[in-house]
């Protein structure tokens with residue numbers, strides 16, 4: 538971590554303790570290795586590819602992704618349904634180790650507490666480090682509080698370890714988030730009004746690079762951040778199809794929701810522009826808005842990206858697995 542990054546964090550109001558606690562991560566305890574797992578080959582798995590929090594079925598579910606690298610699972614976002622999708626992807630929940638949240642919209646964190654809880658219920662023994670923007674600590678504390686009866690009953694009655702002590706929350710700003718061995722994770726604050734703390738994440742895993750845009754409007758600095766990515770996992774919106782989505786939301790001000798969606802998501806053409814400028818080897822579309830409109834087959838999404846990007850285009854879907 539450079540001095541500049543520390544300065545940058547301080548400027549943004551992060552307590553020194555926050556940066557210090559991230560450095561403390563480099564110590565042995567937080568990164569104690571689990572035995573080599575049977576989690577399979579190095580890969581990227583799209584667990585949930587729905588953009589937005591509405592639930593209409595098991596596929597697609599809200600945003601969540603998984604990287605398995607050298608037998609260690611890294612979960613990126615935890616939208617509703619992520620716990621079950623992890624199991625379907627071959628990851629026993631007690632194998633959880635690192636979780637990263639890009640921002641605190643519920644389609645990215647609603648399953649965070651339940652995922653940790655389910656892991657505990659399924660035999661979790663070691664620490665889980667959770668990284669997220671400001672608000673993460675409060676989110677977890679409130680979740681523990683809402684389940685205090687069950688947690689404390691099971692500790693006393695079943696002899697379980699205290700879940701609240703197994704989970705270590707790390708709030709991050711822009712810059713270095715995580716470094717251990719040949720894995721490094723950095724963050725870039727993207728443009729997602731009205732959410733001010735929304736981040737893209739860049740995972741460097743040995744010689745491989747995977748970048749997650751998180752939720753963002755067209756944001757040219759992301760191209761630099763995603764330079765030479767093997768996979769640029771980018772969110773996407775199809776504005777012409779928003780009418781159907783809006784007609785299915787009777788409890789919102791539709792004009793406001795439409796304006797909100799358009800203010801903080803990226804069209805296929807602009808995803809292609811970012812991917813092209815980044816020199817990404819492949820762009821992986823995820824976080825589709827709308828997500829399950831039958832009038833939008835994969836070719837429709839691909840066509841827009843193709844108009845601005847000549848590389849490989851992968852139209853994501855839940856549980857799609859890509860080799861690393």
Ligand SMILES: [Zn+2]
Pocket residue numbers: 588589600642644645752824
């Ligand atoms: Zn979202």
Ligand SMILES: [Zn+2]
Pocket residue numbers: 640642729732752
């Ligand atoms: Zn969002």
